[in-house]
Amino acid sequence: MVLPGYTYGDPGLPPSPVSLEALHQLKAALLWSEEDEKALKEAGEVLKDQVEEVLDLWYSFVGSHPHLLHYFTDGQGNPIPEYLERVRKRFGQWVLDTCFRPHDEAWLAYQHEIGLRHHRTKKNQTDGVASVPHIPLRYLIAFIYPITATIRPFLAKKGHPPEAVERMHQAWFKAVVLQVALWSYPYAKEGDF
């Protein structure tokens, strides 16, 4: 496997508990349109050769906050380098998937998997590490801000007119909120999602 732990489209991946109809309704709540799909693909073209720089920025942000880096540590204050590295590679792929993947059953299934990997259900399992057991829901939601705000300068780096940058950025913002909403599934009490 080229990308360790990356199981997108794996036939063994369980289906999402969220239906395509529920996804469609959720997207209506965030004003999703076909324009966003196009703008995300455009964003993907802009971002694809900048992924390492984006990850450098995100990792330096997390690394500079001990209470965030905590979720990559052994719980005794020691970051686990191979865990950081494996997650980083998948995080880079996530940027591309966010831009290029169609929102179908395979996409929904992998969104659910990502949620489980943040939640105590499956955290650490994919990478076989002994890190802290769970990333709190409040941080999953809070990260909508940095992951959205920090991408904008990268979207603006290829000389697109301001309206195009804005369109790409709004689509990215929606795509991040949508995914965090889906990732919250394993955190919610029965029936609360």
Place this chain on the structure above:
Amino acid sequence: MVLPGYTYGDPGLPPSPVSLEALHQLKAALLWSEEDEKALKEAGEVLKDQVEEVLDLWYSFVGSHPHLLHYFTDGQGNPIPEYLERVRKRFGQWVLDTCFRPHDEAWLAYQHEIGLRHHRTKKNQTDGVASVPHIPLRYLIAFIYPITATIRPFLAKKGHPPEAVERMHQAWFKAVVLQVALWSYPYAKEGDF
């Protein structure tokens, strides 16, 4: 009481289960700074005489989507006008509170109360209505997008330079994400928040 059901600062309101220290850490995760506090107050000055127009827009958005209006109905497709109206008044106050209230224990306690009022724990109780029992977590999170994106034109309406509008808008975005993160508390399984 001037504003029915508005219990901000009420000494009878239980304290939030979230500590000021946890709040501080959460704000660090969304890159909160003192600049944001200032920018939010500026935003409040800009928005305070536009609150009804903002609410018109938000209500027309919800009203035009039956699956969202649903949470203001009796569950048989009939919206409950007095419920819509009472929530609307508090929603207007919420815009101002978001901009002007300091992030202290009273603020935290009311954030927790807002979460409970969306969750099945307390939905409908404040207004004594027989509406559907619960607003799903996924919609709480999804609403970060429309509530953030649609405010920008209102922030730009008073002739501020683009940098000031941007600063106010980023602070608003952070403030909305922060609150939704706090509102998720009653939805999360024990220990998952």
